Amino acid sequence: MDSGFRIFPERGSTNAEGVDDLYFYLLLVSFVFSALIFILVITFAVKYRRRPGRERAARVTPQPALEIAWMVLPFALCLVMFVWGARLYVRIYEAPPGAMEVYVVARQWMWKLQHPEGSSEINELHVPVHRPVRLVMTSQDVIHSFYVPAFRIKQDVLPNRYTSIWFQAIQPGEYPLLCAEYCGTKHSGMTGRIVVMTDPDYERWMSEATSQGSLAAVGLQLFRGLGCSGCHTGAADARAPRLEGLFGSRVQLEGGRSVVADEAYLRESILDPRAKIVSGFQPLMPVFRGQLNEDDLIRLVAYLKSLAVREGRPDQP
Numbered sequence: 343m344d345s346g347f348r349i350f351p352e353r354g355s356t357n358a359e360g361v362d363d364l365y366f367y368l369l370l371v372s373f374v375f376s377a378l379i380f381i382l383v384i385t386f387a388v389k390y391r392r393r394p395g396r397e398r399a400a401r402v403t404p405q406p407a408l409e410i411a412w413m414v415l416p417f418a419l420c421l422v423m424f425v426w427g428a429r430l431y432v433r434i435y436e437a438p439p440g441a442m443e444v445y446v447v448a449r450q451w452m453w454k455l456q457h458p459e460g461s462s463e464i465n466e467l468h469v470p471v472h473r474p475v476r477l478v479m480t481s482q483d484v485i486h487s488f489y490v491p492a493f494r495i496k497q498d499v500l501p502n503r504y505t506s507i508w509f510q511a512i513q514p515g516e517y518p519l520l521c522a523e524y525c526g527t528k529h530s531g532m533t534g535r536i537v538v539m540t541d542p543d544y545e546r547w548m549s550e551a552t553s554q555g556s557l558a559a560v561g562l563q564l565f566r567g568l569g570c571s572g573c574h575t576g577a578a579d580a581r582a583p584r585l586e587g588l589f590g591s592r593v594q595l596e597g598g599r600s601v602v603a604d605e606a607y608l609r610e611s612i613l614d615p616r617a618k619i620v621s622g623f624q625p626l627m628p629v630f631r632g633q634l635n636e637d638d639l640i641r642l643v644a645y646l647k648s649l650a651v652r653e654g655r656p657d658q659p
């Protein structure tokens with residue numbers, strides 16, 4: 343990272359080039375058409391200006407070919423923007439399978455970033471180069487926005503909800519992290535940095551980082567401490583659904599609907615179990631809304647996700 347002035351931030355991720363290409367296309371189209379319009383307005387204003395002997399406009403003969411052209415051409419150019427943008431959007435928001443996960447909790451005015459292995463960081467995120475990293479993010483208070491210009495990613499971070507985005511860094515270095523949503527007095531100070539490291543450096547950093555045990559392990563303690571394991575025993579005749587292999591699978595609900603058990607579903611089912619009742623079960627589970635903070639929720643979600651991995655392919659019943 344150098345601090346010299348530049349119009350465009352450096353390109354630090356695999357998606358940066360694609361985003362820039364689309365941006366340049368938009369710039370080019372806007373520039374060409376603005377220039378065209380200004381040139382024509384001025385040319386015609388001069389050419390057809392009122393002067394003695396030419397007081398009235400001549401009759402204009404319709405030219406269908408020209409009229410079709412100025413409808414079809416802008417339409418085609420806009421369609422290119424739409425298709426290009428939509429494809430890029432899908433690529434940016436769908437993390438590749440096997441991406442490393444990092445949990446982000448935003449609060450006024452700091453970023454807390456947690457690795458599944460247990461180490462957590464404040465306003466700093468260390469990641470290995472050339473590995474996709476998926477961020478699962480939530481806020482403890484107001485809306486923030488996770489913005490890393492060099493990676494061309496910006497995603498709002500909302501209270502009571504998980505949002506996610508991913509990136510893959512292409513070279514080691516330090517990249518600024520900013521908050522891109524006005525969130526109060528010290529919004530402008532809500533900054534940090536992403537430190538991209540080579541694999542050996544990252545391994546070393548990871549082994550030195552202080553850790554209180556993996557998120558899933560702490561989650562298991564919470565799971566027992568809150569009494570969840572009393573009902574979610576995993577037995578066939580248990581009062582509560584089996585949680586092994588749940589994450590990523592399709593869940594059949596009362597009333598015939600079904601949902602995919604993603605992070606948002608796990609979160610909702612912990613906080614407000616009655617929102618979605620699993621088919622064949624009674625609404626017995628206590629409501630945990632207001633009793634768990636975001637950090638604990640992330641630990642529980644990480645634990646539930648670890649159960650799916652142990653069971654192998656999560657989407658196979």
Ligand code: CUA
Nearest residue numbers: 486521523525
């Ligand atoms: Cu957080 Cu602006």
